[in-house]
Amino acid sequence: MKPTLSWLCLTAFMLGGAAQAQTTGQWMLRGGFTRIAPDVESDDLTAPAFPGTKVDVGSSTRLSGGISYMLTPNVSLDFPLALRFTQDVTGDGAIAGVGKLGDIRAVPVTLFAQYRFGEPAARFRPFVGAGPTYAKLFKAHGSATLSGLTGGTPAQPTLLSADSRWGMSFQVGASVAIDDHWFVEGMVAKTFLSTTANLSTGQSIGLKLNPMAYQIGLGYKF
Secondary structure, X not given: OHHXXXXXXXXXXXXXXXXXXXXXXXXXXXXXXXXXXXXXXXXXXXXXXXXXXXXXXXXXXXXXXXXXXXXXXXXXXXXXXXXXXXXXXEEEEOOOOOOEEEEEEEEEEEOEEEEEOOOOOOOEEEEEEEEEEEEEEEEEEEOHHHHHHHOOOOOOOOXXXXXXXXXXXXXXXXXXXXXXXXXXXXXXXXXXXXXXXXEOOOOEEEEEOXXXXXXXXXXXXX
């Protein structure tokens, strides 16, 4: 993606005098921050385990951005971009309070189809969107606490992994024009996503992650 982003940024400055409203054929770039906050529903860890052994997954904030393209004056495609998120996995249910069990890296890839309300030249344009999400979950690490709970040893610690999965995302947001080219955009999105975390002991645990995403950014249209 880096060469594409560099080319788009260069084009934005070269064509700076041509951009006006959010209308057909227009590109929009933005950069800012995104926070992902999972709304976790955990199954019980499979045997052998304490009854009611569950987990929780923490929130994470990263630098982010996105690319949007106007198909019509009101319909756009949006591709959010972000650095990978690192999220802590902690004990819950019967093992609430034991602390960190590990962490996992996540890269959500989403393509939104958006409808933007109002006229192309309006200063304030709310929008709604929906699209598929592929959540790449990788580089999970288990902690000494996880090994202690599951029979691992320093020589053979318990390893943790999670399945990458598809989900569906829905968003609401708004764009506020600063001038002919610069704008501020914010959005809130909900992704319906389930996965399974697996341990090297052969145990597993099903999770509904269903995260909320909050993004704010400064953008440039051309």
